[in-house]
Amino acid sequence: MPVVGGQADGTAAPIVTLTTDFGLSDAFVGLVKAGVLGRAPGARIIDLTHSVPSYDVEAGAFWIERSFRFFPAGTLHLGVVDPGVGTSRRILLVEHAGQLFLGPDNGLLGPIASLDGAVTRAVTRGFLGAAGLTRASPTFHGRDLFAPLAGLLACGTCSAGDVGPVIEDWQRPSWLRPTETPDGVLGRVIIIDRFGNCFSNIDSESTVKYEKPVGLAGGHELPLVRTYGECPDGSLVILANAFGVLEVACVGGNAALSLGLRVGDRVDLRPTRA
Numbered sequence: 001m002p003v004v005g006g007q008a009d010g011t012a013a014p015i016v017t018l019t020t021d022f023g024l025s026d027a028f029v030g031l032v033k034a035g036v037l038g039r040a041p042g043a044r045i046i047d048l049t050h051s052v053p054s055y056d057v058e059a060g061a062f063w064i065e066r067s068f069r070f071f072p073a074g075t076l077h078l079g080v081v082d083p084g085v086g087t088s089r090r091i092l093l094v095e096h097a098g099q100l101f102l103g104p105d106n107g108l109l110g111p112i113a114s115l116d117g118a119v120t121r122a123v124t125r126g127f128l129g130a131a132g133l134t135r136a137s138p139t140f141h142g143r144d145l146f147a148p149l150a151g152l153l154a155c156g157t158c159s160a161g162d163v164g165p166v167i168e169d170w171q172r173p174s175w176l177r178p179t180e181t182p183d184g185v186l187g188r189v190i191i192i193d194r195f196g197n198c199f200s201n202i203d204s205e206s207t208v209k210y211e212k213p214v215g216l217a218g219g220h221e222l223p224l225v226r227t228y229g230e231c232p233d234g235s236l237v238i239l240a241n242a243f244g245v246l247e248v249a250c251v252g253g254n255a256a257l258s259l260g261l262r263v264g265d266r267v268d269l270r271p272t273r274a
Contacts, residue, residue, distance in 0.1 A: 013042045014154035015075040019064050020142065021052040022080070028142065032080065035147025040155035048077075053263070055083040057107050058175045059191050062199075064101065065111035066243040073098030078150045079108050086138030091123040091145065092170055093153070095160050102150055104141075110173040123149070124164040131158065178202045184270025185209070187246070189217075189263050196254025197247050200267040204240030207269065214238070216268040217248045218259030228252075238269075 016036055022028035029050050036043055048067055052060045060081035068077055082089075082104045090105040096118040103109045105122070113120045128134065128145065131152060136144035152158050178187040178201055187202035198217070207213050207224060215222035215238030222238040223231075231237055233252030236259065241247040248267060250258045 012074070013044050014040055014156075015044050015046060015071060016040070016150055016154050017046045017048045017067075017071065017075065017077045018050070019048045019052065019060055019077070019079045020050045020081060021054050021056065021060065022050050022142070024050055028140075031140075031143045032078075032147045035143050036078075036151040036154070039148050039151025039157065043151065043154050052081050055081065056263075057081050057083070058173070059263075061108050061111050061173065062191060062243075064103075064108070068097075068099055068101070068112070071099065076100040076102065076150055076154045078146055079103035080142040080146055081108055082106065082141065085141050090170075091141075091149070093121045093123060093160055093163050095119045095121075100153060100160060102146060102153070105171050107171050107173045107175075110171060113170050114172075119160075120167055120170050121160060122164045122167045122170075127158075127163050176201075178206070184213075184268055187267045187269070189248070189261055189265045189267055192256045192261070192263060195249075196256040196258075197241070197249045198255050198259075198261050198265075198267070199241065199243070200246045200248065202246045202267065202269055204244050204246055206246070207240065210269075210271040212272040213269055214272050215246065215248060216270060217266070218261050220259060222248060238267075 033045050049063055060079055064077055064079050084106055092105045092109050094101040094109050094112050096112055096115055101109050101112050133145055178185050185202055185206050187200045189198045190201045191199040213224050220236055222236050225237045225239050228251050231251050235251040238246055238248050248255045
């Protein structure tokens, strides 16, 4: 008889989240899930997102790092945004706050590995061989390596300490961070969501630097507001969003279209000029 919310032995079913750039029009996501469930049939798989723009490691890293805190201890997060699939890039397993993070060593897990108390391991070929993971397509490690390894870890067949040694030379994120200047904080758009809201890489706490901060994007000065509902439809604003970064928004509309913004475009935070 199926056990709702748990396994037959009474333990909680493991949670595995998936973050990929695979989209949903092909079979890629389904096959990754099959690989997880083949080793951990009782796993609860949560699709964090499969809409990361193709090859956009920074966006994938953002969603993993800004989302994991909402999951319980014991969750395993699998990220597959992997432009270097099939090359000599390593597979990483990071332990932090009672959760596991599995992904390629290309910066995707860099924000997690950078957190205090995080332990990062490189998965060895010897471990993969002992686990029977020796037949991998050079173009689909998500299905052939990452997914079954996630399943083995999720169900407890192996532990983090089994996969390989602790390392310190994991790849740090290569993308540009916000820059503080005498005029304010210079950042850029890193994500555009389905509403056309433009997430910047400027931490929302930066607003405390100035008494009356404003945003600047697409040639427009944007008032800082707390909620979308403070201004009438069509208003262009900047606000601290639910993920802890400053977001350029158009109330009831699409900021990316209204301002002609794209990923990589400049966003500033600065004090109101007299």
